[in-house]
Amino acid sequence: ETGVTQSPTHLIKTRGQQVTLRCSSQSGHNTVSWYQQALGQGPQFIFQYYREEENGRGNFPPRFSGLQFPNYSSELNVNALELDDSALYLCASSHPQSREQYFGPGTRLTVT
């Protein structure tokens, strides 16, 4: 157990809808990163938040957005869902003094 939790576990949405995924980091971990993992692929970096500010972004469009809260929780929001957004979404938290990331179990999003 990494101490990182994500909700929901599974989610089915329709193309064009909006979705919010949630993550609760380990206490003391003020950096959270979000990754998208398509079937059979490695995780792809979406963005990172540090002290409630976006601190780096991967090659994802603006319809992917996030929030980080002072209580070590965070959200990933995706607007105008597309079929290709179907994937496992992983959040990972880390302590500022360590480069190791602690992953949650993921949210499996299916867009139909």
Place this chain on the structure above:
Amino acid sequence: SQQGEEDPQALSIQEGENATMNCSYKTSINNLQWYRQNSGRGLVHLILIRSNEREKHSGRLRVTLDTSKKSSSLLITASRAADTASYFCATDKGSGGSNYKLTFGKGTLLTVNP
């Protein structure tokens, strides 16, 4: 885009044998990390090796890093059925401090047969 590429894509061995997975990457890095993933769930950090290190051990795991060849290998000795999982290498080339990201390869699917 994925920086790391693991080789082989899939590996099947018998319990008790050693498993070796390789990873190649393209650009300079701060460190390289190996993660394990069971059945499409969350990733578990196994080991981190810094760019100025050449070899690191953790229990039954041995990782090597050759920055001149931009490659790393993960050796799992005396494998067990519970080692069955996908293994990913991830490179970290952030600018330091709180700004960093991991770039993952596609992974090696290891199957250890009892």
